[in-house]
Amino acid sequence: MQDNGAGSTSLAKHKCPNDVSGVGVVVENVDVGTDQSQPQPQVLSAPPTLAKKSFNALLVRYFGEEMIPVEKGLLDLGQKWGQWGRLDAEKMMPHPTTLARNIVEEGEKVMEVVGPAVAEAVRDGRCSSTSDMWTDSFKKDHFITVTAHFVNKEGSLENYDLFTSLFESNSATSEEIRADLLRKFSSIGISPEEAKNIEFVTDGGSNIRNALQDFKWHYCLDHALNLCEEGAFTISYMNLITRALDSAPEARDIIQLCDSAVREAKPSLARRSKKVGKGLHFSNWATQSHVKMLSSFLLYRGEIEERLRERESELLHPLSMIYNDDVKSILVILGPLDIGGDREKSPSVTTAAWPALQDHVEPDMDDSPMILAMKDRLRAELVRMEAVSLIERCKDLVAFFKRSPGLMSRLSTSLKQEVSTRWNSHLTLLRSIQGKMNEINTILSGHSATTGNLQHLSRTEGISEVLLNGLVAFLTPFEKESKRLEGEGYPTIAMAATSIRELLDHCAEKPDDCEVLAALRHEAATLLREKAALDLTQMTAAFFWPNMRRLRVLQQEDRDRVMANIRRLMREEEQRDAAAGGGAAVGRLARSQGGDPDPVPDDPGEQPEAATLAAAAQATSPLRFGSSYIDVDEEDDEVDSYISEKGMPYVADPLQWWREHGCKKYPKLWRIARRHLAIMASSAPSERVWSKTGLVITPRRSRIGADLVH
Structure with missing residues (x-):
């Protein structure tokens, strides 16, 4: 129930002593394959009842409360109970069903104490909760976890893994999630109306957000920081088009006018000619796709203008000011970026498409000022592909070492692969390579000589140590702040404003930055302001950190709020x-x-307007x-x-x-x-539940049923 911070440690302490004699008990069936004159380990014919009960109790604590991996738990237990001699594991181990039942019973005892304390905190409006879901990739079972956090009467923060169980519905819709959460809270005496006092912190999944739309909800700042970091290394085609048009308002105006003309003329043109009706397309502003619309406009411009003339449309005059050459030039530059054009299927620029795009945005002497402005912005955006390319090269290098027998063992420390679902994964990858380039090149040189494949020597090409070091320095503060915000033993929400300010300062322009790092900082700062913007509750919490009580980390407008x-x-x-x-x-x-106090608002959760x-x-x-x-x-x-x-x-x-x-x-x-x-800055407590249970229920034990997991 309560997280005691247990985890894996070195197994060196579990080495058995050479001499385990002198226990002084009767043994049987001792099969000694060594010198009979030496004292031998002794196997008990029947372990003492006290030892077996104590062993079972420890198993319950290890696997039910602290969630220690099975193999480590058994080694720890063997060390603790070595006083009984060499124990027969088969006779000591309880039946799995017995162990599961004992764990459930122990959990119910704990809940008898924890449940009322959580319920009281909820009624007082001083309880927060995080929740997360996980799906078994094999059986497709859904699991849900809920944590509870509150400051007790003594002023200490209490944290509990409240529920972790099989999700009762086969579909994880928002309605089912809400119903399941309310059932769980009702089981400890918290009514649906009282549950609205809870401050929920979760990721931004649409199902969980919709499930909690009637509750107090805050976005997990660790997820927000991860999105900012990932976004700095992601160049989406949609953003490229948006920013190119932002840099050339004339091009945006042309697209909007052409789109409006097509929308106005198409209904009547479609009635006259099915061919024309099918051939006309609208812009998709949600995906920034305009190529099909512009192409159809050029193809049927005469018919469109004729219909507008018949309707005496206000669009006719401004439309006459648009030259076909300008429309064609916009079509040309947007073609490789637009999903309706000839771009790759990926939503973001890949390293394979990058060289061609670089050539595409090079300025030409025939370019108009409008097109030059768009190309300048696109070149500035594509600068970040240098960093993306380096990361891809590093991932390929690590993958090669992992799949080549014996190579990884030659390194002083192993290389770490990026894991897309882990926070700060880019940094883990780059840091594992940092400072090892000479060592890696030496190993690759020897491997090439052994295999006769000289291509292995080129695997470090494109990995600039200068840029790699710069990326590690750029990413390290993100890791530092995300770790600070994912803590559980202290009020992380009070640190939120400081963490965001630290990262914004870190992402400010630095005079010694190379072009790539400058572009990364600028993009990360933009994303921080957009995706990691603090809500009023998160900013207010900073006031209760005594050293931040004057709120200088906030802008003046936010201080006033x-x-x-x-x-x-x-x-x-x-x-x-x-x-x-x-x-x-x-x-x-x-x-x-100077007057009467304001009345308590009808809805205590309602936030006043900024101006008020x-x-x-x-x-x-x-x-x-x-x-x-x-x-x-x-x-x-x-x-x-x-x-x-x-x-x-x-x-x-x-x-x-x-x-x-x-x-x-x-x-x-x-x-x-x-x-x-009491409010968490991050949903990491519930995320950690899956990590802890994953140490106990690994793929090697995937046959364990969901009822036993519960």
């Missing part, structure tokens, strides 16, 4: 106190703000975070006192400071902090 949100939450706390008999406190707050939040922050807070001077009145409330506190030391764990200091000095803020600091 956060402060307005904090003030709103404080008013809600005042009103809760008033409802509990503390009416005087509300009166003080109202007088300090900014105005409220301006009106209620005298603090200006952008300056080093802060003017605070002695009568200010907890918020201003907290912000202006002097001599606050650096704390790595915000909860430690709140436990030791903040909870007593700022009781209302502490109640708000408990709710925010």
Whole structure:
């Protein structure tokens, strides 16, 4: 149930001692194939009952709670119980069904304690949850996992793998996921209405997002960072077309006008001629596909203009200003990029298509300014293909070493292959090669001499050590921040704003960058702002990290939004106190703000509009975070006192400071902090469940049924 952080370690400590004699028990059937004069290991005819019960209990803990791999668990157990002599594993091991039943019973005992604690946290609105699904690639069984996280009364963060079980439906639709989650929460006393208090953190899968659309939901920042990193090394054809047209507004205007003309004329033309109707095509703006439309426009331009003239269309005059040569030149440049043209089937540029595209976007003396602008932008985008090509060459190199017997063992450390489903996989690949090029070339040279195949010598061609080192330096901060955000023993959400700011600063232009790294930084920064934009709750959580309480990591507009949100939450706390008999406190707050406190919103989960939040922050807070001077009145409330506190030391764990200091000095803020600091920045806790169970249930044990997994 609770993650104790167990994992695999070196097996060296499991080496058995040479002398295991002196146990002093009766043995039978000792088959000794060595010198009979030496003391021999002794095999018990019947293991003591105490040993067997203890052994079974340890198996339950190892495989049911800590999820230790079977082979490591058995070695650990053998070491622990060596005092009994040489145990007969067949007699010691319980029946698999017995072990599974004991694990389920132990889980039920734990849930009797954990369930009520989680339910109480949910009702108080201070519980977050992550969820993820996994599908068995062989049997196609769906599994779902749910974790729970909350700050207890002592101010410590508790983390639980709440449920991991077979998904009851054969189809993982949003409706089925929602129903399954509600059933699971109901089993521990959490009603569907109470479940809406939970702050869910998941990946961006459409089914899980739709399932949680009526709940509080946050996008996993580790997934967001992975998308940003992957996106920097991905050049999609759709983005190439979009950005080429952005750089040449005249070309976009021509496409839009031609598309509008085709759309207006096609219905009546289709009635007159089926051939013309079938031959006319519209632009697909969702996929940025325009080639078929432009080609059909040129083919039937006369018929289109005639029909527009009959309708006295407003499009006729601007259409007459478009030259066929301009349309043709746009067709030519978009052809190799457009899915409706002659591009490759891949949605992104491959290393195979890259050389031809480079030639395609080279400037020509006959190019118009419009086409030159488009080509300039396309060349700038394709610069990143240098990095993509290097990674592909590295992947091919590692694959060759892995499939060639004996080559990998000659290296000082093994090479690691990229795994597309793993975060920071590019970095793992590149780092395994970094600094080994001389060693790799020496091994390849010897292998070529042995096999007589000189082509092996060329396997490192195209791998620039300078660029490789630059890519490792570029990717390392992404790994650092993603690991920080995937933690579980501390409030990761408080670090979210700092992590994003660190990465944005890292992706800022550097004077000593080569062209490739400069392009990667620019693309990654663009993606960070787009895909890793923090929501209001994630930004607000940064306020409860004492060292970040002045929110300088945020833009001024976002600071104002956060402060307005904090003030709103404080008013809600005042009103809760008033409802509990503390009416005087509300009166003080109202007088300090020059009016009556705002009512609690009908929907506590509803987020105020940005303009309202900014105005409220301006009106209620005298603090200006952008300056080093802060003017605070002695009568200010907890918020201003907290912000202006002097001599606050650096704390790595915000909860430690709140436990030791903040909870007593700022009781209302502490109640708000408990709710925010329980939210995970990442769905990594549920992702880790599959990794941990994968160590126990490997393909070698794929015959284990889903009921036993449960």
